[in-house]
Amino acid sequence: MEKNYKINIVEDVAGVSVVQGFSAGAAACDIRNKNDFNRLDTAVIVSDVLATAAGVFTTNDVKAAPVLVDIANLERSKKVKAIVANSGNANACTGDRGMDDARNTCSYLAEKLGVEKNQILVCSTGRIGEFMPMEKLKKGIDEAVSGMSKTEDKAIAAANAILTSDTRSKTVSVDVEFGGKKVKIAGMAKGAGMIEPNMATMLAFIVSDAKISQSLLKECLKFAANKSFNRITVDGDMSTNDTVLCLCNGTSGVEISEDDADSIMAFREGLLEASRVLARKIVGDGEKITKVVEVNVKGARTEEQAEKICRAIGNSLLVKSSWFGEDPNWGRITDSAGYARTGLVLEKIDLDYDGIPVLKSGQPIAENKELWKQAVSKKTFSINLHLNLGTASESILASDLTDGYVNFNKGE
Numbered sequence: 001m002e003k004n005y006k007i008n009i010v011e012d013v014a015g016v017s018v019v020q021g022f023s024a025g026a027a028a029c030d031i032r033n034k035n036d037f038n039r040l041d042t043a044v045i046v047s048d049v050l051a052t053a054a055g056v057f058t059t060n061d062v063k064a065a066p067v068l069v070d071i072a073n074l075e076r077s078k079k080v081k082a083i084v085a086n087s088g089n090a091n092a093c094t095g096d097r098g099m100d101d102a103r104n105t106c107s108y109l110a111e112k113l114g115v116e117k118n119q120i121l122v123c124s125t126g127r128i129g130e131f132m133p134m135e136k137l138k139k140g141i142d143e144a145v146s147g148m149s150k151t152e153d154k155a156i157a158a159a160n161a162i163l164t165s166d167t168r169s170k171t172v173s174v175d176v177e178f179g180g181k182k183v184k185i186a187g188m189a190k191g192a193g194m195i196e197p198n199m200a201t202m203l204a205f206i207v208s209d210a211k212i213s214q215s216l217l218k219e220c221l222k223f224a225a226n227k228s229f230n231r232i233t234v235d236g237d238m239s240t241n242d243t244v245l246c247l248c249n250g251t252s253g254v255e256i257s258e259d260d261a262d263s264i265m266a267f268r269e270g271l272l273e274a275s276r277v278l279a280r281k282i283v284g285d286g287e288k289i290t291k292v293v294e295v296n297v298k299g300a301r302t303e304e305q306a307e308k309i310c311r312a313i314g315n316s317l318l319v320k321s322s323w324f325g326e327d328p329n330w331g332r333i334t335d336s337a338g339y340a341r342t343g344l345v346l347e348k349i350d351l352d353y354d355g356i357p358v359l360k361s362g363q364p365i366a367e368n369k370e371l372w373k374q375a376v377s378k379k380t381f382s383i384n385l386h387l388n389l390g391t392a393s394e395s396i397l398a399s400d401l402t403d404g405y406v407n408f409n410k411g412e
Contacts, residue, residue, distance in 0.1 A: 005178035006268035007273055011281075015171035015188040016303075019052040019207045021048040025148025026157035029140030032126070032132060040161035042140030043077040043146060044109070045205055050119065052211075053080035054218040054248070058242035063197040064092035065102040066122045067241060073118040074105065078214040080247055081115040083205055084144075085123040085162050086137060090333035092240040094126045104408055106348040108138055108227040112145055121137040123203050123243050125190065159188040162203055165408070166190050170281035178262055178271035181254045185267075185274045191282035202229065204244040204278055210267055211250035216258055220268040221246045229398045230274035232283045233314045246271070278396035283397045288404030291323045294382040298393040306394035309385065310362040312340035314398030323400035328372035330358050336383060344401070350386040 003130075016022050055074055056068050071079075084105060091098045144161075148154055153259045159169035174185040191202030197394040212220075225244050255268045281291050295314050300306035313319055316336040322329040330351060334403070337344060351359040353375035356368055375381050 002101075004262045005176060005269065006356065007270050008175040009273055009277060010173040011171075011175040011277055013154035013171050013186065015159045015173075016045055016186050016207045017150055017152050017167075018173045019186045021182050021208050021249045022046070022207050023048070023148045023249075024155040024158040025144035025146075025152050026154065026161040027140040027143035027147070029142070029143070029173060031086050031136055033133060035211045040157055040404070041087045041118065042144050043158035043161035044082055044084045044141065044144045045158060045185045045207065045247070046113065046145075046148060047080070047207075047247055048250045049249050049251070050079035050115070051207075051222060051249040052079055052214050052217055053121065053209045053245065053247050054100065054214060054221045055121070055246070056221055056244045060238055060240050060242075062093065062122060062240050064090055064241040065094060065098035067243060068089055068099065068126045069102040069106065070121045071124070071246070072184050073121060075115065076094045078122055079119060080378040081098050081113050081119045082109060082222075082235040083121045083123065083245055084109050084141060085129045085203060085205070085249070086126070086140070087162050089117050089124060089130055089132050089389060090124040090241050091124040091132045094129065094131055096193045097131060101134055105132075105137060105141075106136065109141055109145070112141070112389065121245055123162075123241070123245070125203055125241050133211075146381065151366070153178050155188075156363060162188070163191045164190065166285050168285060170278055170285065172274050172277040174270045174274045177248040178266035183208060183252050183254050183270070184269050185210075185276055186273050189278040191285070195282065202239070202242050202282055204229065204275070206244070206246040206271065206274060208248045209250065209252035210248045210254055210256050211252070212256040213258065214263065216256060217246060217248055220264070221269050223318065224267055224272040224275040227272055228279040230363075231394075232279045233311065233396060244275075280397060283399055287400045288408050289399040290379065291400040292380045293323060293398050293400070294395060295398055296382060296384045296393065298384065299387040300389040300392040300394070301388055303392045303394055304386075306392050308340045308342050309344070310396045311338045312392050313383065313385070314396045317401060320398070320401035322403045323376060325375045326373065328353060328369070329378045330359070330372075333383065333385070334359070345389065348388040350388065354381045355384075
């Protein structure tokens, strides 16, 4: 289909404040119970008007209480007023009390904003298995709401309040133009460890001034998440709390209509680009990583085959360790591609690092060894595996595995 839209991406922006009709606030209420009232740990994002909402959530069988509450709230209400999020406590594996705490968090903010409790979405990230300090969280909500505004500093504070092991906030803004109209999309995210979505320990909150139905927004968000957040891996672990939420308040007056294919494509691609930027920032901030690697599998029989091989390579501990050591060990790549057991044929595959040929028809091109080393010594590079079996392709973003990661995660 012909491209009838234009997308402009700005990566380092304040975040949600750039979209008309959204306010943000943040507070430090010591949710980690470390007597630290300087570290922000509570955030709110509030729409002036009820916004159409959709979400994509972890596929882990063990889902945190906020995830279950949000799924239920989105089933009950097509419109949402606000998102409240905390860091430092995941409210996961906390039983009935955890469910009550998540519901009560929604009720508490709903009462302050004068809306129904199912018009609030709640997210948590942090340590699993500890009860939420509700009195602290309520004080944090009070402070965040009383101080919220549409200013950049509040949006930046909100983006920082959801961080855990992250070293920096992650924000993006996208302008989408089509048919003489324009909508704005902006977002913020967190994530550094336990990253191998479908989805992983990550939160992403995306807002837009587009006018759209919930069913169509859900479809567009699922598409965008599948091609972005579900195509990254740091350590292969899947979290209990992953959530991507999107709120569209319609303040632009521009409708994304089911009868207008051009508007759908433009909005969907804008949402995808925003999601890709946030996903790349999550991998780039992976815990103690030194490399970000784009793994591309081409010439597969099906997208499913290509994706399975991508994930096998990107999650291989041996492959990730060799990236850290800047060792162009192609044998580990072919091995991991093979144990995906998709029916690849070694004699057919071609492999290159950043365009530098490594294998041709399954055989190494030895004269390029020094160039291989140069390629994998860069902070970012690509691995391109061509199966020569079909026309399907897939890609993921992965990171190396470092001694720093092991030391960071071995325990307190």
